[in-house]
Amino acid sequence: MMRLTNLYIVIFFLITPFVYSQQSPRYDFLFPIDITPSVSGSFAELRTNHFHSGIDLSTNGKVGLPVKSMEKGTVSRIKVSPVGYGNAIYIKHPNGYTTVYGHLRNYASKIDSIITAEQYKIESFSIDFFPKETIEIEKGEIIGFSGNSGSSGGPHLHYEIRDTETEQPINPFFFQDKIKDDVRPKIMNIRIYTLENNSTINGSHSARNYPVVFYDGAYHLKGNPKIYASGKIGIGIEMLDYMSGSWKKCGVYQLNMKVDDQVFYSWKLDRFSFDESRYINSHIDYAYKAKKGKRFERCFRQPGNMLSVYGTRQNDGIISMDTSKTVHIQAFDAANNVADLQFKLLKGKESTNTSAAHSKLTYTTEHILKHEGIQCTIPKGALYEDIEMELIKKASPEGSILYKIGDKHTPLHKYMNISIQIPNSLKEFGNKVCLATVNGSGKKYYAGGKTDNNTIALATKSFGDYTLVIDTIAPTIRALQNIRGRVFKTHSKFLFKIKDNFSGIGSYKCFLNNKWTLCEYDAKSDQLTCPLSKAPIEKGSKYNFKLIITDNCGNDTMLESHFTVSK
Structure with a gap:
């Protein structure tokens, strides 16, 4: 009997380190969609500049699947954006966790009406709303429908589980039992x-x-x-x-x-x-x-x-x-x-390399570098290790001035601030002057910058080659259906393609009879939608329609039309 007991003890100590080194599965949460899960993105997967904070569930190329709350709780946050998570909702649960659901096509009606009211209150499609009134949600209640909004690369549901107190995302794999995985890395x-x-x-x-x-x-x-x-x-x-x-x-x-x-x-x-x-x-x-x-x-x-x-x-x-x-x-x-x-x-054989060490920027201190009208401030903690860095002003092959600020292949963790003197020949263009990065082929990409009389300043997390660019070209608007003089039903939608040639869309405003009206913007498809179902309209009335699109350098385009709402 004693030998058997000792055997159990040995087995226990052999097994215990393995068991306690693994996460214990917790099946507290309901799965958010009623389909066989196919994972298209895992927790902490490597993405550009960030770790993926949840799990992506493929919806087989479809949108409109019901998305359910994984546990009872209250709506703690609603965020609507043309980029990022697109249409997203955050639900705080009594068990100490918050669940997040992103890239939704649309919200359930009781939530949607609250969002629309807030959008009209602040006159903005994009909102980051923390409801003051309690919005209770039951476990399994439909909170929205899957979609492809924001920066999504295809129809799917992004969902997260966060520690409510710390707001840290936690690996959702351990809170469910539906996702199967028998494939080794x-x-x-x-x-x-x-x-x-x-x-x-x-x-x-x-x-x-x-x-x-x-x-x-x-x-x-x-x-x-x-x-x-x-x-x-x-x-x-x-x-x-x-x-x-x-x-x-x-x-x-x-x-x-x-x-x-x-x-x-x-x-x-x-x-x-x-x-x-x-x-x-x-x-x-x-x-x-x-x-x-x-x-x-x-x-x-x-x-x-x-x-x-x-x-x-x-x-x-x-x-x-x-x-x-x-x-x-x-x-x-x-x-x-x-x-x-x-x-x-x-x-291997020891090397006798005695090459001289170059002076370096240390990662533990702030650095302020100056050279021929350029100033670059790199804060403490922006670098991951000591680096060598060049700050050079030179002529590009096409004749413009090129500012080489470090090596584009070196990452920055924090924003550095750069300031460049504006040549006298460009000062007359005011805020139409901006900074652009230049790639190896000479192509320019808008970087931004704020101008005053003599300089342009930019906070950026990217080393590389920069140049000054003038953007005086306004965005374009293309209506996808004829509006002028037509009669529309109250559930109709006006669709537009809006594009800008360089600095990008900065703002979009729509007015019906000079009253601000909601338009929904999808940045990846350049599409702007005006849903009449959410507009301040009355049946049988006539309306003047005005759409103003402004780019990031202040150039704007306006489209005007008129229509009637059917009785």
């Missing part, structure tokens, strides 16, 4: 970095990629190459995940890197804070992504990266090649499917 490549002047990879001071293949139940470096490394090095990994029944690329949930059988570097994506999401640009190799289009996730931390998801990180993941090493990488998805990769790093 996929590892495509590793990248080995040299992290000091005398570091080498097979005799070279440059970083090097090694493709990965799968066989015998694990991943291996293709061709089993011999890798000789010296000095301090870091590992990067290109990987992704798939869910069962979906070909959509998703993100990896957890990574452990062991060096000689000891956990050396790890991270796990259970939750994160929105104010730290931009640290993704340090979590990945930002420059390689900008140049080559592939995302390598670092298994070593840059000193200015304060992302909270990291666990064990001996020497911040930096490997000192004093002896040969065995590296073992395990990538997990949230369902605990694992991808294993193991390889050896052989101790």
